[in-house]
Amino acid sequence: MRSYIVLFVALIRCSALFAMDLPGATGKQADTVRVFSEKPDEELEEVVVSSTRSTRTIRDIPTRLELVGAEELDEKASMKPGDIRMLLSESTGIQTQQTSPVSANASIRIQGLDGRYTQILKDGFPLYSGAASGLGLLQIPPLDLMQVEIVKGASSTLYGGGAIAGLVNLISKTPTENRELNFLLNGTSALGLDVSGFYSQKFDRIGLTLFVSRNSNTPCDPAGIGLSAIPKVERYTVNPRLFVRLGQKTKADFGVNTAFENRLGGDMLYLKGRQGGEHAYFERNKTSRISSQFSLEHRFSNRSKMNIRNSYNYFERTITIPGYVFDGVQNGTFSEINYLHSSEKTEWVGGVNLWTDNFREKPAGGSIAPRNYDQLTGGVFVQNLSRITDRLSLESGLRGDCVAGYGFAILPRLSALLKIDKKWTSRVGGGPGYKTPTIFTEESERMQYKNVLSVNSHANRLERSYGVNGDINYRTSIADRITFSVNQLFFYTRLNSPLMLVSLSGGDRQFQNIDGHTDTKGAETNIKIGYEDFKLYLGYTFTDAVVKENGDRYQNPLTPKHRINTVLMYEVEEKWRIGLEAYYNSRQALNDGATGRAFWVFGAMVERIWEHASVFVNFENFTDTRQTRFGAIHTGPITNPVFKDIYAPLDGFVINAGIKLRL
Secondary structure, three states, X not given: OHHHHHHHHHHHHHHHHHHHHOOOOOOOOOOOOOEEOOOOHHHHOOOEOOOOXXXXXXXXXXXXXXXXXXXXXXXXXXXXXXXXXXXXXXXXXXXXXXXXXOOOOEEEEEOOEOHHHEEEEEOOEEEEOHHHHXXXXXXXXXXXXXXXXXXXXXXXXXXXOOXXXXXXXXXXXXXXXXXEEEEEEEEEOOOEEEEEEEEEEEOOOEEEEEEEEXXXXXXXXXXXXXXXXXXXXXXXXXXXXXEEEOOOOEEEEEEEEEEEEEEEEEEHHHHOOOOEOOEOOEEEEEEEEEEEEEEEEEEOOOOEEEEEEEEEEEEEEEEEEOOEEEEEEEEEEEEEXXXXXXXXXXXXXXXXXXXXXXXXXXXXXXXXXXXXXXXXXXXXXXXXXXXXXXXXXXXXXXXXXXXXXXXXXXXXXXXXXXXXXXXXXXXXXXXXXXXXXXXXXXXXXXXXXXXXXXXXXXXXXXXXXXXXXXXXXXXEEEOOOXXXXXXXXXXXXXXXXXXXXXXXXXXXXXXXXXXXXXXXXXXXXEEEEEEOOEEEEEEEEEEEEEEEEOOEEEEOXXXXXXXEEEEEEEXXXXXXXXXXXXXEEXXXXXXXXXXXXXXXXXXXXXXXXXXXXXXXXXXXXXXXXXXXXXXXXXXXXXXXXXXXXXXXXXXXXXXXXXXXXXX
């Protein structure tokens, strides 16, 4: 606790010194948040985000938040209509880590921390945690999303444990005065097919949205090694949502999210029906995901409101490989009551919430008993946003969580926004976080949970962290024709006694809190230059992720120190969208002690837009960068392969093309 107090005092002093030393400023302030949108600045000022639960616009929120707007989502839907992997992995500080070479399973990493430390929310509900995080990135299409909000660094005050690295909040579209009816049809050179539709309409007191999609793929082996880099996939998604205005001051909405998928990878001859003998290796993932979301809001006045929220999540997953089956069901609930009161200079939000997480596994045989668990977490939180002066705003918060069996977690947090002048702004913030242990991590996912012992409160304890980040932003325009902005972020996170998978005698593996910690520090640079119809985005990420255990020091595996992302867009409104992309990953340490190669990935897309339709074609990885070009991805025979870490693309050059209809 003493370290948290020291951290907070330092942040307050830094903010106060900046405020005293700088001259006054009037008028509109430049945004310090990287916003992927082509709207004029005056429109950006009106963007309101929900992840901070504030009614303030994005320019006035001290928490550093990155917003992926509707236009960027529409662009990424042309490149990857079936899921949001590309949308996230092409941002600075974020990478997607593939955990299965034959089934393409993947997780998300923020600022060098493993995927389990990032909390993925849907409209503020934690639907993708624990066992339900499996395949989550691959089962979220972008077509029904209005925007994506990303908060990097500890974000546990409002949303509880699990957000040590940050959170990603997926905001769904809501009905507007104009009816929306969209369809998307996409095909790929790897014989993939995506068909999806979205409908939205608002009536007098009722509104509704409906998203439906079917995503499929045939198995593909671009390297010719006999194993699928792209698995056989068939998935169906249906997301209906109903909005009801119950009175002048009360409204409610209820939604259901469903996804049913069968994913099969492995030996190509097995996948084509030639089973038996040497060609018997496969990996099958069957999942069923059903979740509900309910929200009731009542306004007492223009300045205060109360919200009651509840979600239920059912997730069933069966993983089958030769000689082993993992079959489990997760049932989880989330309930919350919160109250918000705002005035001209200050805003308060507080509430209580309750999580339940229940996992039951069917016996798999052998020496491993079912890894069942029941988790119950109750929390109370309060957050204040205050405009101290015209230049300085502070956002402070405090959460207390009681995790059954694991004890208490006290989570203070502080962020500051400094508006230096019309062109310069800065944000700084920090706080602690925690993560409740489970077996569902990248490490255990890579081995399909085989021979992994259960996690419990007698042998394990909470993973705890604290972190801080700060940025400075500059934005200007030259001769009303050239726009220029740069955002420089610095970050640091220390994770104490992290959970690591340790090999035991007899071949079993067990998660243990190591005697040590991880230090993750680095910087992100984002530059945006605009000239008439051209936009150039330049991004660079430096990440130094180090594990210190029992006096030893080593790099955290699968974390490149240097990443570069560049995008050049030519866009004529409602006519053309042409883009070129290039992404670089430096060498990175692997779990077997080897070092992965550095590589570039290039892409290009063209879209012709009319009033009610558009056609697009996307050339992904047209230089055919593949890890299989660097060396073998497995050892041992193809009947029982032992896979190496996957750090580069496996699917190679893929072309996709399609049509969008707006009726």
